Amino acid sequence: MTGVRIAGTGHTHFGQFPERTGRDLFAEASAGAIEGAGVEREDIEALFYGNFMGELAEDQGHQGPLMAEMAGVRAPATRFESACASSGVAVREAVKNIRNGEADAILVGGAERMTNLGTAGATKALSIAADELFEIRAGMNFPGAYALMAQAYFSEYGGDREDLAHIAVKNHENALENESAQYQRAITVEDVLEAPPVAEPLGLYDACPITDGASAMVLVSDDFAEREGIDAPVSITGTGQGSDRMALADREYLARTPAATAAAEEAYADAGIGSDDIEVAEVHDCFTIAEVLAIESLGFFEPGEGIGAARAGETTRDGSIPINLSGGLKAKGHPVGATGTSQIVELASVLSGEHVNSDAVPDARIGLTHNAGGTVASTTVHILEVRS
Amino acid sequence: MSEQHDEGYDEWIDAIDRGEGYALECSNGHGSLPPRRLCPECGDADLEKRALPDSGTLDTYTTIHVATPAFTEDAPYTVAIADFGLARLTGQLRGVEDPEVGMRLAVGVEERKTEDEPLLVFRPA
Numbered sequence: 096m097t098g099v100r101i102a103g104t105g106h107t108h109f110g111q112f113p114e115r116t117g118r119d120l121f122a123e124a125s126a127g128a129i130e131g132a133g134v135e136r137e138d139i140e141a142l143f144y145g146n147f148m149g150e151l152a153e154d155q156g157h158q159g160p161l162m163a164e165m166a167g168v169r170a171p172a173t174r175f176e177s178a179c180a181s182s183g184v185a186v187r188e189a190v191k192n193i194r195n196g197e198a199d200a201i202l203v204g205g206a207e208r209m210t211n212l213g214t215a216g217a218t219k220a221l222s223i224a225a226d227e228l229f230e231i232r233a234g235m236n237f238p239g240a241y242a243l244m245a246q247a248y249f250s251e252y253g254g255d256r257e258d259l260a261h262i263a264v265k266n267h268e269n270a271l272e273n274e275s276a277q278y279q280r281a282i283t284v285e286d287v288l289e290a291p292p293v294a295e296p297l298g299l300y301d302a303c304p305i306t307d308g309a310s311a312m313v314l315v316s317d318d319f320a321e322r323e324g325i326d327a328p329v330s331i332t333g334t335g336q337g338s339d340r341m342a343l344a345d346r347e348y349l350a351r352t353p354a355a356t357a358a359a360e361e362a363y364a365d366a367g368i369g370s371d372d373i374e375v376a377e378v379h380d381c382f383t384i385a386e387v388l389a390i391e392s393l394g395f396f397e398p399g400e401g402i403g404a405a406r407a408g409e410t411t412r413d414g415s416i417p418i419n420l421s422g423g424l425k426a427k428g429h430p431v432g433a434t435g436t437s438q439i440v441e442l443a444s445v446l447s448g449e450h451v452n453s454d455a456v457p458d459a460r461i462g463l464t465h466n467a468g469g470t471v472a473s474t475t476v477h478i479l480e481v482r483s
Numbered sequence: 484m485s486e487q488h489d490e491g492y493d494e495w496i497d498a499i500d501r502g503e504g505y506a507l508e509c510s511n512g513h514g515s516l517p518p519r520r521l522c523p524e525c526g527d528a529d530l531e532k533r534a535l536p537d538s539g540t541l542d543t544y545t546t547i548h549v550a551t552p553a554f555t556e557d558a559p560y561t562v563a564i565a566d567f568g569l570a571r572l573t574g575q576l577r578g579v580e581d582p583e584v585g586m587r588l589a590v591g592v593e594e595r596k597t598e599d600e601p602l603l604v605f606r607p608a
Contacts, residue, residue, distance in 0.1 A: 215555070233573045234562050294548065
């Protein structure tokens, strides 16, 4: 089985661009990936593309062939939809296709246009990732869902809003020098605690922003990289995916995310490593509590221990396992269909020494990305390793 | 009421409204909510309607301030998950100033402000 290498990456600035079409966002990101890889467009054998709310934001379905056109790629093109994990699942399918010999070079990425919908419209669009009959009709939305999980966590394990605030502060700090990030602005614990409530106990600064953006990468087989003389030091060595019951109320635990644990265990086994080998990670912090649930499910912290990790400095840039050096969804932004690939683009840059925050982990060789959909009813985990 | 009929769900929420709420139980004792053809836990196709108990317990809650357009005029409102034994239900919590996890709640159907749609509501039992 061949290995899979990241040959080139592309990323738009993440932010508020309500007038930019999704197709233009992906055109920019895909051009960066293809040019960065130094791969001829005719050598790309497929496009795997993630997008969540195109029908609602732009009245645009069937985006696979549209985005292939925008990327200048004449190849079979498929859109993947798995809520906020849409491009995570696209990456996973690309990895499997290259490994099994179906293709040597695949363009994979995602895009989302959101801010043209406004805050209420985007909140409504996001809510379709929950159970319409049993959750949305009760008035639950995504801030509300994560607030239910936060309250359940506090009840079961303890912790408070100030613990969560330290996660927001950390991720904003990490994004300060990241030119791709929506917010390059420091915030304080007081800012988070005093922000208006969105869904108690979560406030405005516990939530990631609504974001427009796209990300892309070209994945190639080891043989293709060698044959074409492509310098691709970072490989995807592990992939895993987990699912869970759709509605939060139907889960055994309200303050744990076993789909992420399942995805991580599969990815660790695939890469032949364990959670202790991970030196740096990008996790899906759509809300501050989501980072807590992620780092526990991935095995970095025991259940109940993750809440204090940012406050104790364990997940900050100089901590034992820096989390979200890119700024995470919280500060870098969360154009949902683009997030899964964005995490891998950013982590590959960190590991290859090219990221503004690479100096936080100068010797790191193994990292992990965690991309979650819905209230973590879908999760993908990928392991990245530097292979010289 | 919306024109659309959601078979299985509409009958279920009407039953809650009449005080005759139910969940489905498979022959292995797993609970779920309709419409279902199989138990989501074990795949058993032998699903029987079982009456919900008169009250459940509050598991978690949140007061939502930023609502979707369908709930704008209702905000702020409190959404809760309550455990009714065979199944947990998600609804809005009314008539409680300081919710406490574990408190006993009854379930019914009430109106909401923004739209004329039935709403699952918990109140202290």
